[in-house]
Amino acid sequence: MKIERVSRKDEKNVFVYFDNGERLILSEDTFFNSGLRKGDEISEDRFSYFIEQNIIYHIKQRALSFLARRFHSERELLIKLKSKSYEERLIKIVLSELKQRDFIDDKIFANHFVEEKLKKKLWGKNKIRAALFSKGVSASIIDEVLDEFSIDEEQNDTAFELAVKKYDKLKLRESDKRRLKQKIIAFLLSRGFDYEVSSEAVNKIIKQDFD
DSSP, X not given: OBEEEEEESSSSEEEEEETTSOEEEEEHHHHHHHTOOTTOBOOHHHHHHHHHHHHHHHHHHHHHHHHHHSOOXXXXXXXXXXXXXXXXXXXXXXXXXXXXXXXXXXXXXXXXXXXXXXXXXXXOHHHHHHHHHHTTOOHHHHHHHHHHHTOHHHHHHHHHHHHHHHHHHHTTTOOOHHHHHHHHHHXXXXXXXXXXXXXXXXXXXXXXXXX
């Protein structure tokens, strides 16, 4: 088939018309990178190739728009892009390129995630670990990042701070010391703190208030 004419569809895309009645919509970048010109003969295989390259271009633009909003893990991006009905094989081509260009880095993502959840959300490390694992971050990266933060002492302070707030609410309607302690420990465990950290924080509060 031969290219009969080329016209602009909008500011980002062009129409490529062929002499057999076929029409191809290509992104402007894909079109100019292809070197296509009016009068060029295009085989069926090359026609299919340009369609694929165009899809890859749009996948990449969608991925970059996600990354512009916040850091994402590689698995997060894969799931989001699959939800847009793109072919997984083409998505992985895009993700591989973005990794090579350092747009995707699971360790950098994990660092930002840990910092946010520790400082702003006051999560315990168990909850952070589970969340990162669910986002496809490897166990080795999770361990490495958590170790770099040296969070044990900070976890004790955060657990105590949360326990005090919870205690102040619960003691108004719960007078039994044992049940009070169980409820606060359960709350801290749900926030991702170790049992030892949770128990120590609660014992400290109970001792201070009942002694």
